[in-house]
Amino acid sequence: MNPLRWHGHAMRRVTVLTGCTALVLTLTGTTAQAGHPDHHPRDTARQTLPADDGWAAHGTGTTGGAAADAERVYTVSTWAEFKAALAVEGTAPRIVKVKGLIDAVSQGCDAFAEPGYDFDAYLEKYAPETWGRETDLSAEPDDSPEGLRRASAARQDQAIKANVPANTTIIGVGRNAGLKGASLQIKxxxxxxxxxxxxxxxxxxxxxxxxxDGAQGNWNSEYDSAVVYGSTHVWLDHNTFTDGEHPDSAAPTYFGMLYQQHDGQLDIVRGADHVTASWNVFTEHDKTILIGNSDSESTAAGDRGHLRTTFHHNLFKNLVERAPRVRFGQVDVYNNHFVAGEDYSYSFGVGKESQLVVEHNAFTLPAGVSPAKVLKRWNDAPLTAAHNRVNGRPADLIAAHNAANPATPLRSGAGWTPTLRGKVLPAWAVPFVVDHGAGAGRLR
Structure with a gap:
């Protein structure tokens, strides 16, 4: 049996036993891509997406800043330096190396507050027992608590968003690089x-x-960790997305509803196309990944025929929902490990005109959680789901959903067959491989 080779260094051979079957893996100290020969440069900052590696390999492929001249390679360790490196003029290739953890909000929320803004005054004025639940706050004047909130939010928006230019590679240096409180705009x-x-x-x-918003009202928040908005050929690899020090479980409740301060971890929207997300960890979050942000015809015209995305060898752990929720796009999801926690709602949201292919994935569900919860139907759209395992056993996810939801069945057959794939592992091998290879700090 030929071993599966991953890019990287410090290789070691591991035999995984399952029943009567053995899978020999050649592991690196940190991994990049399963099933491809080690032909990339040793400098990870100049590595490019391998051929046939998901939708981002389509057409011209994805090279980022691999060809950057020496003077367009930047090493940054502060938020100001990071934004300045991205703001350098021109679309010639650039590489931005992130050293250490960069905090975009080190000064705290008070630094963004508009003079006069007072949260207690906001709660007092808009409490349901005085304001009611029939009128939203959109018409509130600028000097009202809501108007001051809007102005404060605009200041935070300007401060924490960073726009990424074309032909760019952003890469962490070592094992502890990251961005805290930032919103990366690939737009x-x-x-x-x-x-x-x-x-x-x-x-x-x-x-x-x-x-x-709903029968009881709701708190709505902004800012995703990363947004791919109308962009093409984007590769997100070996990253970790987490709520970190601010989990929803620690958030207070106001007006009887969770004071939600998080939006998504990754959004792929507004005609974005040819995206590959590989070897990432998505963890400790509610509304995780959105592909296509609206059913409306005004956005559908730009989304149809686009939003083509591949997810492979990612770890989705302790999430509530949207891993991912999909509209319109041909989305290929294979060789991922989904580990559900106590607040689990669903993994795949089957949305308007979506064309999901879900194959060779592993799902680890708590006792008492049915495989029927893996898929959630938002609209009638066919999908392909095959060769998946739940808690180590083969599972027909569509049949499980339909048995539990006979009034709203899902149809089988997405209508397309993915071709841009590397080596595909059997689903039983996925938990070991993904759990030991995915996430930041595992790339060399």
Whole structure:
């Protein structure tokens, strides 16, 4: 049996036993891509996406800043330096090396507050017993508590977002590099690579109360860790996305609802296309990944035929939902490990005109949680789900869903067959391989 080779160094052979079967793996100290020969440069900052590695390899492929001249290679250790490196003019290739953990909100939320903003005054004015639940706050004047909240939110928005230019590689140096409280905006550009970073989810300092959102109203927040908006050829690899020091479990409750200060970890929206997310960890979050952000015809026109995304060898752990939720796109999800926690709602959201292919994945569910919860139907859209395992056993995810939801069945057959794949592991081998290889700090 030929071993599966991964890019990297410090290789060691490991035999995984399962029943009567043995799988011999050639592991590196940190991994990059299963099933491809070790042909990339030793400098990880100049590595490019291998051929046939998911949708980001389509067409011109994804090279990021691999060809950057020496003067366009930047090593940064502060938020100001990071934004300055991205702001350097021109679209010639660039490499931004992140050293250590960079905190985009080191000064704290108070630094963004508009003079006069007072959260206690906000709670007093918009309490449901006085404001009611029939009128939203959009018409509130600028000098009202809501108006001051809007101004404060705008200041935070400007401070924590960083726009990524075309032909850029952003890569963490070593095992402890990352961005805290930042929102990476990959917007309207082509050819971007992001690797080896820990993203601690940005905390919205000024969530908005919407009394008309649902029967009880809701707190709505902004800021994703990374947004791919109308961009093409994007490779996200060996990153860790987490809520870190600010989990939802620690958030207070106001007006009877969780004071939600997180949005998503990764959004792929507004006609974005040709994206590969590989060997990442997505953990400790609620609304994790959104592909296509609206059912409306105004956005559908730009999303149809786009949003093509591949997820492989990622670890999805202790999430609530949206791993991912999909509209419109041809999305290939293979060789990922999904580990559900106590607040688990679902993994795949089957949305409008989505064309999901879910194959060769492993799911670890707590006792009492049915495989029927893995898929959630938001709209009638066919999908392919085959060769998956739940708690070590083969599982037909569509049949499980349909047995539990006979009034809203899912249809089988996504209508397309993925071809841009590396070596595909059997689902039984996925937990070991992914758990030992995914995430930031495991790339050399």
């Amino acid at each position: 309207g550009v082509d050819n971007v690579i992001v690797r080896n970073l820990t993203f601690e989810s940005p905390v919205d300092c000024f969530p908005q109360w919407d009394p008309t």
